[in-house]
Amino acid sequence: MARRLDVTGADGIRLAAWDFTVRGAAPDGPAPGARTSPRPPAVSIARQPAAPEDRARPAAAPAPPSPAPARSDAPVLLLHGLMGHAAHWAPAARLLATGRRTLALDQRGHGASEKPPAGPFTREAYVADAAAVIERLGLAPVTLVGHSMGALTAWQLAAERPDLVRALVICDMRASALGAASQRAWQDWFRSWPAPFPTLEAVHRWFGADDAWVETPNPARGAFFAEVMTERPDGWHPVFDPAQMLTSRETWVHDAHWDSLAQVRCPTLVVRGLDGELGRAEAQEMVRVLPHGVYAEIPDAGHLLHYTHPEAWAEAVDPFLTGVLTT
Secondary structure, three states: OEEEEEEEOHHHOEEEEEEOOOOOOOOOOOOOOOEEOOOOOOEOOOOOOOOOOOEOOOOOOOOOOOOOOOOOOOOEEEEOOOOOOHHHHHHHHHHHOOOOOEEEEEOOOOOOOOOOOOOOOOHHHHHHHHHHHHHHOOOOOEEEEEEOHHHHHHHHHHHHOOOOEEEEEEEOOOOOOOOHHHHHHHHHHHHHOOOOEOOHHHHHHHHHHHOOOOOOOOHHHHHHHHOOEEEEOOEEEEOOOHHHHHHHHHOOOOOOOHHHHHOOOOOEEEEEEOOOOOOHHHHHHHHHHOOOEEEEEEOOOOOOHHHHOHHHHHHHHHHHHHHHHOO
């Protein structure tokens, strides 16, 4: 269960943030600059609709963790990756939220946040949104935890606005350029989707087994994508616009990001799945480039490490956060 906060991002865009903090342990009332959604105070956030006409089926809400004292002076903001949404953090967030304020953001073009047809979906826009959310929710200095594209947003913000960021966790995101061939492969991949999907089970099956990008059956991958689908009269569609996802990706895949990484001055944990997209050698080089970098890896995990292995992920991340936030 998470409480929704509607926040204005950069250029007036409407964004949805979700507070996973244990109920009764969070600071009283919403933070300055935020307005509580007219929805009930505690809602399930799986499969948020992309537009008012979309209809998402409700998901059963898991039981909240046992209450614990909140450390409102040490908030954590979670940023999902491309095509993700805040609910993908839910299992991991509940493990972090016992004892510290923990929020996740649906970034522009994703989840329940606004998806302006004209964008922009630039690096600058994503970074500016994160800064606006931190300031308007009164989170600074915050610990930023980002996965994939969200990790790039997090470290670019930490480099540009060190006053806003106390610590940083980078989850399975490369600093090297991926190149034009990678972008073309993604274009072809989106074209291969058999959308609309006739049933949610078909979504699970295609992304978990039938997709040519799946080497061995991967039910967790199917579940990941099922969470970002919404039902319309003709079947199940992604809550995001694939063209907007390609535009978002276009702004970072052609460039390396080592320079901005080197400008991050706060303590930073680089964590990867052993079978993820970030190789060990590159991860360790990222740690070397970071002025205050440390390294962790999660055995048996892939790119979706926080989603598929939340307990192991929390075991890697929580000691880092505890050490940083108690010094």
